[in-house]
Amino acid sequence: xxxxxxxxxxxxxxxxxxxxxxxxxxxxxxxxxxxxxxxxxxxxxxxxxxxxxxxxxxxxxxxxxxxxxxxxxxxxxxxxxxxxxxxxxxxxxxxxxxxxxxxxxxxxxxxxxxxxxxxxxxxxxxxxxxxxxxxxxxxxxxxxxxxxxxxxxxxxxxxxxxxxxxxxxxxxxxxxxxxxxxxxxxxxxxxxxxxxxxxxxxxxxxxxxxxxxxxxxxxxx
Amino acid sequence: xxxxxxxxxxxxxxxxxxxxxxxxxxxxxxxxxxxxxxxxxxxxxxxxxxxxxxxxxxxxxxxxxxxxxxxxxxxxxxxxxxxxxxxxxxxxxxxxxxxxxxxxxxxxxxxxxxxxxxxxxxxxxxxxxxxxxxxxxxxxxxxxxxxxxxxxxxxxxxxxxxxxxxxxxxxxxxxxxxxxxxxxxxxxxxxxxxxxxxxxxxxxxxxxxxxxxxxxxxxxxxxxxxxxxxxxxxxxxxxxxxxxx
Amino acid sequence: xxxxxxxxxxxxxxxxxxxxxxxxxxxxxxxxxxxxxxxxxxxxxxxxxxxxxxxxxxxxxxxxxx
Numbered sequence: 001x002x003x004x005x006x007x008x009x010x011x012x013x014x015x016x017x018x019x020x021x022x023x024x025x026x027x028x029x030x031x032x033x034x035x036x037x038x039x040x041x042x043x044x045x046x047x048x049x050x051x052x053x054x055x056x057x058x059x060x061x062x063x064x065x066x067x068x069x070x071x072x073x074x075x076x077x078x079x080x081x082x083x084x085x086x087x088x089x090x091x092x093x094x095x096x097x098x099x100x101x102x103x104x105x106x107x108x109x110x111x112x113x114x115x116x117x118x119x120x121x122x123x124x125x126x127x128x129x130x131x132x133x134x135x136x137x138x139x140x141x142x143x144x145x146x147x148x149x150x151x152x153x154x155x156x157x158x159x160x161x162x163x164x165x166x167x168x169x170x171x172x173x174x175x176x177x178x179x180x181x182x183x184x185x186x187x188x189x190x191x192x193x194x195x196x197x198x199x200x201x202x203x204x205x206x207x208x209x210x211x212x213x214x215x216x217x218x219x220x221x
Numbered sequence: 222x223x224x225x226x227x228x229x230x231x232x233x234x235x236x237x238x239x240x241x242x243x244x245x246x247x248x249x250x251x252x253x254x255x256x257x258x259x260x261x262x263x264x265x266x267x268x269x270x271x272x273x274x275x276x277x278x279x280x281x282x283x284x285x286x287x288x289x290x291x292x293x294x295x296x297x298x299x300x301x302x303x304x305x306x307x308x309x310x311x312x313x314x315x316x317x318x319x320x321x322x323x324x325x326x327x328x329x330x331x332x333x334x335x336x337x338x339x340x341x342x343x344x345x346x347x348x349x350x351x352x353x354x355x356x357x358x359x360x361x362x363x364x365x366x367x368x369x370x371x372x373x374x375x376x377x378x379x380x381x382x383x384x385x386x387x388x389x390x391x392x393x394x395x396x397x398x399x400x401x402x403x404x405x406x407x408x409x410x411x412x413x414x415x416x417x418x419x420x421x422x423x424x425x426x427x428x429x430x431x432x433x434x435x436x437x438x439x440x441x442x443x444x445x446x447x448x449x450x451x452x453x454x455x456x457x458x459x460x461x462x463x464x465x466x
Numbered sequence: 467x468x469x470x471x472x473x474x475x476x477x478x479x480x481x482x483x484x485x486x487x488x489x490x491x492x493x494x495x496x497x498x499x500x501x502x503x504x505x506x507x508x509x510x511x512x513x514x515x516x517x518x519x520x521x522x523x524x525x526x527x528x529x530x531x532x
Binding site for chain 2: 469475478479480481484485487488489491492495496499500503504506507510511514515518
């Protein structure tokens with residue numbers, strides 16, 4: 001626990017110093033969202049229909065953008081190698097990364113959601129669903145992007161490779177999150193979708209740290 | 222059983238075994254493929270609803286079944302590679318991935334060619350077609366990841382890890398796509414009823430499925446041999462063999 | 467034999483394009499994978515043999531010059 005707090009403090013300090021790392025993806029999210037009305041047309045009803053899919057696809061892409069650099073600096077300056085070499089448990093480091101990644105990419109999306117709802121003409125019932133799906137879904141996005149980043153730490157070619165690896169894994173989340181928002185727009189209950197999202201989050205929370213742990217060890221040794 | 226399996230962890234033994242099996246498997250696969258496809262194409266009656274277009278089933282279904290079979294084979298190899306650190310298993314993950322990708326591509330292309338006369342469009346966001354497309358992305362991810370590292374060994378290990386992650390995710394993806402499809406049923410074109418298949422049509426199909434399976438085994442033998450050679454090129458047995466030729 | 471003539475066989479009851487397109491691409495892709503895999507193996511064997519021959523020559527040259 002002490003180790004977790006230490007690592008978390010370090011991560012947050014790094015985030016505070018490298019503001020571009022987390023500001024750029026958030027900016028990207030807003031820009032992508034504002035492109036859709038320009039491309040499709042400003043018709044309010046049309047925007048309301050496409051809003052769930054558009055919001056979630058923009059969220060996926062902006063989280064992906066932040067994932068690229070998650071472990072890169074720690075790999076380049078030798079921090080990862082030191083951690084593996086000390087033979088101590090990696091999990092405080094992994095969880096600190098997870099928490100700081102969610103705080104820097106997931107939380108801003110949740111906080112921005114009222115603005116997004118205004119931009120895309122989302123009504124209040126769908127807005128609540130959007131807030132809930134973002135709250136449940138963004139931690140899962142963080143888990144999967146940490147996994148993707150850990151797999152590709154020492155890869156020579158990054159970028160598109162990471163997208164190819166994690167985007168297929170995001171698909172179930174995309175389906176259930178946008179379905180929950182569509183159900184809310186039609187005034188139907190959407191607890192089922194939220195429950196499935198919660199289940200996926202819990203399963204991922206139980207399994208992903210193991211995979212990240214071994215991916216980091218493979219990449220460093 | 223472990224006594225029997227243990228020699229299979231030794232690259233040289235696997236290399237010899239694959240070399241001995243390969244010509245037999247390839248011949249058997251080609252014969253079975255010819256038999257199954259000619260029987261299916263020319264000697265079965267046409268379907269009463271779909272006419273002669275249903276004959277695409279003789280390559281579409283085998284490719285689709287074996288694309289999933291290849292993924293499970295790859296995932297088992299990856300699991301063995303990660304848990305017991307068996308090198309041959311790591312290399313077979315990389316040997317199987319392109320075969321699986323090609324089978325998946327065949328299943329998709331033939332599915333589209335079958336869909337055009339039946340559904341009226343080349344592509345329908347049908348649950349099975351969509352899951353197959355995602356399967357193709359998973360295969361491409363494994364292939365791309367294995368080639369992205371300057372160290373070959375790291376690439377093989379990381380690709381194995383991704384294959385295991387993928388196999389845990391595959392059922393989740395499959396069921397979510399199926400659920401999504403039933404949700405949006407109104408948008409998709411009504412599917413034709415699936416009648417039970419007549420025995421006269423079933424036999425050539427079974428033979429074709431077997432042919433695709435044996436062909437996959439032959440290709441695995443061929444590709445695994447190359448992978449063993451590449452990875453063991455500094456070992457004395459490879460050098461001795463290459464010197465003889 | 468279900469078909470009466472070759473022409474009928476190629477026409478496939480009007481679905482000829484789709485049936486032969488599927489079978490054609492399938493055989494092409496399978497054959498391409500097979501040939502590519504075989505070529506890869508041959509090429510690597512050739513490379514390895516060339517490398518060993520070169521090493522042999524270097525060794526001989528060094529022995530002569532000693």
